[in-house]
Amino acid sequence: MSYFKEREAEISGSLLAVLSGENIIFLGPPGTAKTQLAKNICQSIEGGNFFNYLLTSFSTPEEIFGPLSLKALEEDEFRRKIEGCLPTSHIALLDEIFKASSAILNSLLTILNERKYHNGKEIVDVPLLSVFGASNELPEENESLEALYDRFLFRYRLTYIQDDENFRNLLFRNHDDFKPSLNIPVLAIYELRESAKNLPVDPDVELIIIELRKNLQLQEIYISDRRWKKVIQVLKVAACSSGCMAVDRTMALLLQHMLWNLPEEREYLRKVVFELVVSGGISTEKLRQEAEDLHAAASIALKNELSVKVICDSCGEEFLLRKEIETHHLAHKNHSYTLKKDGVSQIYPYDNLVREIDSINEAVGKKSTLTLAQKEVFEKEIESLVDRIRRVKCRLEEERELLRILIEKNIWLSILDRKEALMLHDSRSIELVEFDTIISKVYSMLGLESRQVKPKSQFAEEKAKIIVTDSLSSVNSFMEKIGSRLRLK
Numbered sequence: 083m084s085y086f087k088e089r090e091a092e093i094s095g096s097l098l099a100v101l102s103g104e105n106i107i108f109l110g111p112p113g114t115a116k117t118q119l120a121k122n123i124c125q126s127i128e129g130g131n132f133f134n135y136l137l138t139s140f141s142t143p144e145e146i147f148g149p150l151s152l153k154a155l156e157e158d159e160f161r162r163k164i165e166g167c168l169p170t171s172h173i174a175l176l177d178e179i180f181k182a183s184s185a186i187l188n189s190l191l192t193i194l195n196e197r198k199y200h201n202g203k204e205i206v207d208v209p210l211l212s213v214f215g216a217s218n219e220l221p222e223e224n225e226s227l228e229a230l231y232d233r234f235l236f237r238y239r240l241t242y243i244q245d246d247e248n249f250r251n252l253l254f255r256n257h258d259d260f261k262p263s264l265n266i267p268v269l270a271i272y273e274l275r276e277s278a279k280n281l282p283v284d285p286d287v288e289l290i291i292i293e294l295r296k297n298l299q300l301q302e303i304y305i306s307d308r309r310w311k312k313v314i315q316v317l318k319v320a321a322c323s324s325g326c327m328a329v330d331r332t333m334a335l336l337l338q339h340m341l342w343n344l345p346e347e348r349e350y351l352r353k354v355v356f357e358l359v360v361s362g363g364i365s366t367e368k369l370r371q372e373a374e375d376l377h378a379a380a381s382i383a384l385k386n387e388l389s390v391k392v393i394c395d396s397c398g399e400e401f402l403l404r405k406e407i408e409t410h411h412l413a414h415k416n417h418s419y420t421l422k423k424d425g426v427s428q429i430y431p432y433d434n435l436v437r438e439i440d441s442i443n444e445a446v447g448k449k450s451t452l453t454l455a456q457k458e459v460f461e462k463e464i465e466s467l468v469d470r471i472r473r474v475k476c477r478l479e480e481e482r483e484l485l486r487i488l489i490e491k492n493i494w495l496s497i498l499d500r501k502e503a504l505m506l507h508d509s510r511s512i513e514l515v516e517f518d519t520i521i522s523k524v525y526s527m528l529g530l531e532s533r534q535v536k537p538k539s540q541f542a543e544e545k546a547k548i549i550v551t552d553s554l555s556s557v558n559s560f561m562e563k564i565g566s567r568l569r570l571k
């Protein structure tokens with residue numbers, strides 16, 4: 083079923099928001115099927131009441147919370163008839179939410195914060211699982227609207243459907259024929275939240291969150307402690323509903339939908355989250371530095387040895403090392419040099435001389451002029467580096483398998499997320515292959531036999547087939563997965 087193609091991340095986010103009792107906001111143009119999405123998710127909840135309202139600056143509390151009860155007024159009481167309105171709904175979609183007037187805002191904030199509604203003297207427990215907010219754009223600076231925005235933990239930016247066929251489906255399909263494959267009882271959702279509370283969080287997830295917080299602060303993206311706490315609870319619900327025994331680091335990939343404030347921060351957040359989650363604590367940066375240093379050291383050592391005879395044509399000084407020519411040139415800029423090669427002498431100005439020496443060195447590179455002792459030092463260095471690279475390679479391979487297993491278990495990741503996480507991991511293995519190339523260069527520069535361990539060829543093939551689980555692109559297939567978890571109880 084191709085319901086809501088291109089909306090995979092939003093659908094999974096909506097469900098996770100409902101299961102964890104958080105609110106979700108969609109920023110974007112009207113006509114992006116938000117109402118349908120919220121309604122269909124509500125249909126999947128047993129006995130779920132759906133409330134849908136398009137706010138304008140003229141909307142009154144009556145329209146959201148219910149009309150005043152005349153009977154109560156006769157008894158001098160100010161009470162609303164809340165049946166069928168926001169205070170009795172399980173899922174509510176409030177379109178153009180930032181148009182809410184101050185008369186609505188106060189009660190709305192209390193409902194969003196505490197799931198309570200003050201109806202006259204009575205405080206009513208609101209059964210609300212999740213509010214879906216929608217808006218074209220973020221509000222201008224306004225304290226109470228900012229407070230309202232802060233109540234939405236999940237944040238998505240919707241754009242128009244890109245694919246022609248998907249667009250046609252959206253236009254010409256009758257959306258009323260959606261039949262939810264599952265009815266989740268509200269009680270099961272509460273149970274899920276309860277058992278999620280006790281789920282342990284893997285230590286690497288703690289590290290990722292601490293690193294992420296530091297990183298975002300440097301970018302002046304501030305997240306309140308209250309928000310961080312909610313984030314952890316959502317990750318626990320995500321792990322619990324995926325049937326995991328602990329919150330593993332792939333759950334942290336979901337943070338990309340919770341921690342941005344401005345839409346332009348999204349891309350950055352996503353990038354940082356992926357890097358932190360995928361790195362798995364293995365850094366290839368130090369190895370790269372060492373390989374490059376070794377290459378530089380070898381070329382300096384080689385360059386310094388002159389394999390030809392060079393004499394200053396102006397003052398007759400003879401040179402053994404390249405460094406000596408450089409020093410001489412700095413002191414006597416206008417001197418030219420005689421280079422004797424195969425019994426032939428030729429005079430060069432300094433710049434041309436350097437170029438000539440380089441090309442000669444390159445040609446004789448394989449029979450380097452380094453002493454045996456020098457070669458041995460280099461050889462030891464290279465061997466130790468090759469050994470470390472080999473060990474990191476093995477770790478990366480093990481790590482990839484682990485990451486793949488975790489990703490497969492995590493039901494909340496979109497196909498795109500799965501692909502990208504594994505591709506990011508693989509890009510680091512490709513980097514290691516680059517190190518091999520540098521090392522082969524050093525070997526051949528020094529005239530040494532390459533003793534590298536070839537990378538396992540099976541790895542390259544593995545890289546090509548990124549394993550992605552079956553499509554999760556419909557509400558129903560999601561519900562089935564979640565349903566099977568809930569039914570286990």
Ligand SMILES: [Zn+2]
Pocket residue numbers: 394395396397398399410414417
């Ligand atoms: Zn000279």
